[in-house]
Amino acid sequence: MGKLGFYYDATYCTGCKTCQIACKDKNRLDIGTIFRAVKDYEIGEYPNASIYHISMSCNHCEHPACVAVCPVGAMYVAEDGTVIHDDDMCIGCKACVAACPYGAPKFVEAKNIVQKCDACAAIRAAGGNPVCVDACPMRVLEFGDLDELAAKHAGENLVKDLPVLPSSETTNPSILIKVKDSMLLEGAEEAYL
Secondary structure, eight states: OOOEEEEEETTTOOOOOHHHHHHHHHTTOOTTOOSSEEEEEEESOTTSOEEEEEEEOOOOOSSOHHHHHOSSSOEEEOTTSOEEEOTTTOOOOOHHHHHOTTOOSEEETTTTEEEOOOSSHHHHHTTOOOHHHHHOTTOOEEEEEHHHHHHHTTTSOEESOOTTSOOSTTTOOSEEEEOOGGGGSTTOEEEOO
16 A cells, blocks of 8 residues: 545535534544634636635645654654654644644644644544545545545546645645646635635
């Protein structure tokens, strides 16, 4: 098996945030803490206006900036290639929070540690999918071997980089995004729906 990651079909995403809520519920996260966030963007002007949504969690990067800066090894790359955080080792220094260009690690004040998406490692170990994948009513999320996902979705407009996201050049995120043409245009602004 190769590198694991997410496939996200933004062309059918309705921005309902069910994936975000399922993740928050499964991880029993406090108010204000989310591991998967759905953001809405608008671009253009009437009559050529467009809106799109981006559902993002930890991208389980090939070269994770969070792992590189963790002074105690609490953030590490697991055997399956996912980026995992060991809560018991964490000293709450927030170095990983500052380093991640995607904002995936979250400092949880009540616990005085950092936590993040682990792609539902325990559920996957039992043969299931991450909860965000199974919760999506439009089935726009998939998780698995990136090479297999790329082959399955060959011919689709798949990217890792978008104008509203940080460059993937240094981290090489494990995500494939099927985009609408408007998502490739500069000048989109976050919308609050």
